[in-house]
Amino acid sequence: MEWQLVLLIVFGGLVVILMTGLPVAFGFMIINVVGIYLLWGGASGLGQLFLSMKESVASFVILPIPMFILLGNVLFHSGMAGRAIDVVDKWMGSLPGRLSLLAVGSGVIVSALSGSGLASAAMLGSTLVPDMEKRGYKTSMSAGPIMGSGGIAMIIPPSGDIVLLASLAYLSVGTLLIAGVIPGLLMGALYGIYIVVRCFLQPSVAPAYKVVSVPLRQKLRATVVDIVPIAIIIFLVTGVIIIGIATPSEAASMGALGAFVLAACYRSLTWKVIKTSILSAVMVTVMLLTILLGAIAFSQILAFSGCIKGLLAFTTSLPLSPIVILIGMQLVVLILGCFMDEVAIMMMIVPIYIPIVAVLGFNPIWFAILLLINMEMGLTTPPFGLILFVMKGVMPPATKITDLYKAALPFLACDAMAMALLIAFPQIALWLPGLMITR
Numbered sequence: 001m002e003w004q005l006v007l008l009i010v011f012g013g014l015v016v017i018l019m020t021g022l023p024v025a026f027g028f029m030i031i032n033v034v035g036i037y038l039l040w041g042g043a044s045g046l047g048q049l050f051l052s053m054k055e056s057v058a059s060f061v062i063l064p065i066p067m068f069i070l071l072g073n074v075l076f077h078s079g080m081a082g083r084a085i086d087v088v089d090k091w092m093g094s095l096p097g098r099l100s101l102l103a104v105g106s107g108v109i110v111s112a113l114s115g116s117g118l119a120s121a122a123m124l125g126s127t128l129v130p131d132m133e134k135r136g137y138k139t140s141m142s143a144g145p146i147m148g149s150g151g152i153a154m155i156i157p158p159s160g161d162i163v164l165l166a167s168l169a170y171l172s173v174g175t176l177l178i179a180g181v182i183p184g185l186l187m188g189a190l191y192g193i194y195i196v197v198r199c200f201l202q203p204s205v206a207p208a209y210k211v212v213s214v215p216l217r218q219k220l221r222a223t224v225v226d227i228v229p230i231a232i233i234i235f236l237v238t239g240v241i242i243i244g245i246a247t248p249s250e251a252a253s254m255g256a257l258g259a260f261v262l263a264a265c266y267r268s269l270t271w272k273v274i275k276t277s278i279l280s281a282v283m284v285t286v287m288l289l290t291i292l293l294g295a296i297a298f299s300q301i302l303a304f305s306g307c308i309k310g311l312l313a314f315t316t317s318l319p320l321s322p323i324v325i326l327i328g329m330q331l332v333v334l335i336l337g338c339f340m341d342e343v344a345i346m347m348m349i350v351p352i353y354i355p356i357v358a359v360l361g362f363n364p365i366w367f368a369i370l371l372l373i374n375m376e377m378g379l380t381t382p383p384f385g386l387i388l389f390v391m392k393g394v395m396p397p398a399t400k401i402t403d404l405y406k407a408a409l410p411f412l413a414c415d416a417m418a419m420a421l422l423i424a425f426p427q428i429a430l431w432l433p434g435l436m437i438t439r
Contacts, residue, residue, distance in 0.1 A: 031301075065285060066282075068159070070277060071258075072158070073276070078273050080230065080268070084226055088105045099206070100206055108152060110153070124149070125393075125394035136207045141206040151377070160284075161375075168351070169364065172365075173248040178242055179365050179368075179369050190414040237252065329356070334378070337375060349371075370423070380408040388405070388408065
């Protein structure tokens with residue numbers, strides 16, 4: 001069977017299965033079982049499938065996933081993330097679009113704590129939107145910044161998506177985690193610049209209001225009490241990887257332990273917080289590991305059937321420069337993001353894209369960060385971006401989904417600008433990993 005036909009059958013069948021509403025992991029599992037049974041010699045092929053599934057999850061490399069999730073849950077459920085947002089609020093002053101900037105600043109901090117874009121958007125939305133509505137903020141300056149900054153959690157460590165992508169692409173987890181720091185901060189900076197410029201040119205979208213002045217001494221005290229300890233947690237997750245004294249798995253474990261200790265110091269480590277955090281972490285981890293089971297086998301089907309080899313030959317024969325091919329690959333991901341979640345996209349395209357990237361001569365770490373930003377855009381891309389629906393749930397009932405579409409577009413443009421800068425200047429992603437001290 002020609003590789004083109006195999007590719008068409010595999011992807012066509014996968015799309016049909018996912019359209020039925022079946023969970024992504026089970027959809028891939030069905031394709032894997034059918035494909036391997038037909039291509040790998042029946043029952044013996046299924047035996048090989050189960051062996052590869054076992055190897056895909058019995059790996060020390062993916063240990064950061066449950067630890068990152070547990071870390072974020074403890075910080076959320078203990079209220080420490082909310083305390084950090086209050087400190088950021090004290091420092092904002094009377095800047096144009098003050099609450100919108102607060103959403104972006106808080107989004108970056110929460111992203112560095114939770115690694116979950118949906119959780120970040122839900123928390124910021126429920127916390128900030130009521131005050132924004134009361135102050136007369138338009139949807140573009142209330143929902144827009146929250147949706148944009150919520151997606152940054154995919155880029156800034158700790159990010160389970162980064163660990164999953166690194167596992168699928170056989171990349172260094174630590175290097176990819178550190179590579180996301182500066183691009184994530186760049187995205188936040190672009191959001192902030194857009195908000196200030198927009199509110200300066202069009203003050204009606206975020207009306208100014210009188211802010212209660214907070215003495216400098218009080219702000220400094222709040223920073224020391226509520227921000228510095230969290231900065232220590234962030235250092236335990238990322239700093240120890242950069243200076244080479246811990247692996248990503250060790251860093252994630254130290255971060256989770258640090259979150260428990262910090263919650264205990266704040267006297268907010270109740271039995272309810274422990275139970276909720278652990279149960280939530282277990283459920284999300286099981287879901288991600290189940291997805292990983294199907295992803296490895298799926299990539300093996302593509303390789304065994306000759307699809308990867310055929311695609312590589314086809315790509316290298318195109319009369320186009322590598323950068324044009326790269327942009328075309330990103331456009332495909334952007335279109336998929338309009339209809340699918342980031343995990344499904346990751347599972348479908350990573351086995352195909354990574355070999356092509358190697359043939360084209362691009363740095364795989366740099367490409368992976370581009371891919372993450374692109375998939376992050378999918379969280380707020382109409383019509384099926386998941387953050388759009390999260391925001392619909394926390395916005396006033398009169399808010400239409402089309403209003404959220406419009407609010408998301410300027411921040412999607414900022415994401416596209418970040419990707420363009422990253423393509424033009426790859427060192428934005430590669431400089432910090434270059435400082436890492438390897439063990």
